[in-house]
Amino acid sequence: MAVVAAVALLIGILSFTGADTDPTDASTLNVLYTSLNSPQQLTNWKPSGGDPCAESWKGITCSGSKVTEINIPGLGLNGNMGFQLDKLTSVTTFDISNNNLGNQIPYQLPPNVERLNLAGNGFNAGLPYSISLMGALKYLNLSHNQIQGQVTVQFTSLTGLTTLDFSFNSFTDNLPQSFQSLTSINDMYLQNNQFTGTLDVLALLPLQNLNVENNRFTGWIPSQLKGINVQSNGNLLNSGPAPPPPPGTPPATRPVPNPKSGGKGGSSNNGGSGSGDSKSGIGAGAIAGIVISVLVIGAIIAFFVIRKRSRKSSPDVEKLGGSQPFAPLPSQESQDIKAVQTSSTASIKAFETPAMLNLRPPPFDRHKSFDENDDSAKPIVPVKKVNTAPINSKLYTVADLQIATDSFSVENLIGEGSIGRVYRAQLDDGKVVAVKKINSSAVSNSEDFLEIVSEISRLHHPNVTELVGYCSEHGQHLLIYEFHKNGSLNEFLHVSDEFSKPLTWNTRVKIALGTARALEYLHEVCSPSVIHKNFKSANILLDIELNPHLSDCVLASLVRDPDQVASGYSAPEVAMSGQYTIKSDVYSFGVVMLELLTGRTPFDSARQRSEQSLVRWATPQLHDIDALSKMVDPALKGLYPVKSLSRFADVIALCVQPEPEFRPPMSEVVQALVRLVQRANMSKRTFGNEGAARSDSADAEEYTP
């Protein structure tokens, strides 16, 4: 009887849970939908609310209440994928191929995906490192995009991958050494890229099909691959017999494919990050349930059935110990992270993934050699948790800094902000830096300070001011940053004397784009996102080439009195409720763009009333070309392309909208500015004398995306 009751209950629960989608999955699809510009082709999808599983949203497959597949290829989609897909923990198939998506592939992707198809879009820039952590991956197709640079993904964990298609992109450099770990690979398509170096890392892989056509490979096709289907035209490969391998190379026959033979320290992992732990908790719950009542058993069984159906994880992966979180692998950044080497499972478990994923720089520094640091033979290098994360900046003493700043002399004072003064300093190695002396009222204790230092020290982006070191002793708290010769944008725009050259239009666009990238990095690459909260022209420092560097990241938490945060830049919702979000940063960014366009300060009490608030005065006129030409900074003396100006104004109008939800994410702002620059470059000859008498007339080439 009990069994019948349990089954009845189970059916009841199943049909109940089947009717509504997991709220996280549903809201993540809402975000995806709006990020794709809410296209009609995605029938039944909604920008908010709705029930993807029950309402049969186009391309969505569910299992129980969880979304397991997203198949939306070839629908002419544009926009971007949003930055939350990592929340879709049950998605095993994600296919958005053959659409018109562009820009960088987001870092946030479904973590347990088995089939990932992003082919046939316009993705550019590099690969997100997060792919390295997709231990469940079997099929990866990124072909026919414009992905550039070195393959910056570590394949050490991807031992279940059978198909890899990177063809028709702009990949460069040698194949990564970690390809050696692809112990299940059958099909590899690398054709039509600009890969260089030899094919040697492929020698021992269980390949059946390999296409390397139209690259710049050199050397020989490894003799071990002779029996398989290899297409290799259009390279610089030698056709003669390969020379004998140097001593110490592996045997000349390929091993029988064995998924576990890649046991290079890091190869054991599972595809079910996080869910493993909750599973064991449920196991215990089940035991208790048997004791307590049939009802509980029913619920547990139902839960298990739903979970099983939703997680079609591969048997290999299951066997390899289901409860480990994603184990991060040694990477080119591992050198930056002082970590304890250990290979024990216990410490891998203790490792907290976000600390490692956190603040990983976007794939800009392609020049860094991956090979140098290829650690595929070394054990996993875990990193401690966030709150105890080692600080990768140099520790200075107060005495050091006293010498460097001439006892914090007034002559060396270069700025004063809400949390402290900034001094120019010369370290004993001759290097000039900026030392920020934090007011004692701003820091309550050293632990808080060190946590902030740790967070700042993990920010690495060409447009974010780099932390050089810090000092915390005798109740003093100081931050040492790289020094930027040209001071802040605020000074440059508003305080310049008659002799200093005004910024040209191109430089203004370059500054806008660089700072947009800095914010994009903080918002969308860093995980969790960093909200700047105090974005203003005084926090944008300019180097000798007038490249922007965003300063004071993470420091807003030290500002006690919200009034100290520059009010002319605050979004309306911040002014009203003190609610900071990434969208309030976007607003502040729009205000800075307005400053760049008009040369005015956000609030100017010297002007007549209607013109005091820059946003209020300027925004109604942003779409009117004639009005724009009157608003534009007189210091430009009319030297600007009108089209570029009006596109710039369009971006501003989006950013300073009063409703936060309508403001674009920074990645879209970056995209819009990149397009603006590209068009300006294309039509450069038509306004060729722009900047002719200027120091920075070569700018246009400099800010290529």
Ligand SMILES: *[C@@H]1O[C@H](CO)[C@@H](O)[C@H](O)[C@H]1NC(C)=O
């Ligand atoms: C990858 O996607 C492209 C574009 O849809 C397709 O032509 C190609 O066959 C796919 N590659 C594999 C290996 O499935």
